[in-house]
Amino acid sequence: MSASVSTTSNSYRKTITVAILLAMVLIFSLTDLRHETWLRLYEFFLWLEKTPFGIIGKTWGAVFAIVEAFHLLAMALLGGAVIVSDARLLGWLFVDVPAREILDRAHKVFVAGLIVVLATGVFMACGVAGKIYWLPVFWYKMLVLATGIFFVFFVRRPLLRHPLEEIHPWVLRSIAISSMLIWFTVAATGRWIGFAGS
Amino acid sequence: MINQLIYDFAIWVDGFAWSTLLHESYYMYNWIESTHVLTLILCLGMLFVIDLRMLGYALPNVPASDIARRLNLPMLIGFVVMFITGVLLFYAVPVRTAQSVWFRAKLILLVACAINAYLFHRRMTESVSSWDHDAKAPDRIRLGAILSLAFWTLVVIFGRFIAYDWFDCEYTDPGSFSQVLSGCIAGQEIF
């Protein structure tokens, strides 16, 4: 009796967290809070440009370009892991290989790619902080990136640790599709940042 | 002489109305460039997983030939899209691109990638049955994978550098080493 009470009180904790976070993001986006926070971040972005990363990025275009190239390469690695993993969930690739094998290994590659993407991204952001602060597309990218990271580590990975047979097929498909959408949009909005300032 | 031939070819391409239209069309050019860059996620993403498998870093328990065979198709689709968009990008700005040190280096590297891929593929089909289930491929295959990773890294870096004008014929001194590398033609009026 007490065991079932304790499981009921623990159940849907993640769903409630997700619902609260979504509500917070909506309230934040649709009220003055967004604009106020953006104004307060101005000093921080000015400071970013004065950091060693910012100075190096602004002074030597070649260094910035090489870091950007590694950002692209890491994106390719991350994208490869996402494609292999999501294609397995959708039953498009490697259907005869145990899903556990594909998902676990691809996740390791994903994490390696993500670390390099974030490190190179921070470097580049420092170099162009004064410009990106004013670009709506940069803020969209940060929102989608944060969503992607939260989604992978808080929901997707914990869920996929369970045997796939215990998960509803449509849940697997929706995870795969939204994962591909999220990471594609992070990449595409990133590319648009490049256009918006030039 | 080769530089003159390349320059003449670029001038000829530049003469087409569509070349100018494409270059001046803000959205079309940017969409083609975006597709070129974003498709590398598909093409290089698949290629990196294959190369990392050979080195034992990705999916080591899946037979190597399975990975190579199944990821080949999406990789080739990505490559074809990148090739077509690359040709269109050249078509839009032929003279500057043809005289870009970075573009020339990138083309040479792409040829090296093709040769490496052919040798890799041939060695793999000859020997794979003996090491398919090993986590790491034999030394020569691993060398091919390392070269592939290195060459493609340089292709992306040089591709990014094409946008910079440090060695452009239009802005460098006549007769300088930079102009020799870029194949600038003395007295050229079109850049």
Place this chain on the structure above:
Amino acid sequence: MSEEESNAGDIKDLQCAAVAISVTTVVFFVIYWAVQINSVRELLELAYG
């Protein structure tokens, strides 16, 4: 038995959370890309008539 119930509860919770995020993601992106494509279309109409 309680471990199985806990496991089943976990999976239900995670599945619910996954569906919530996925549906939100798809809706957001449909709206976002529709707005982007529409604004590009309008700009092109403005530029080329």
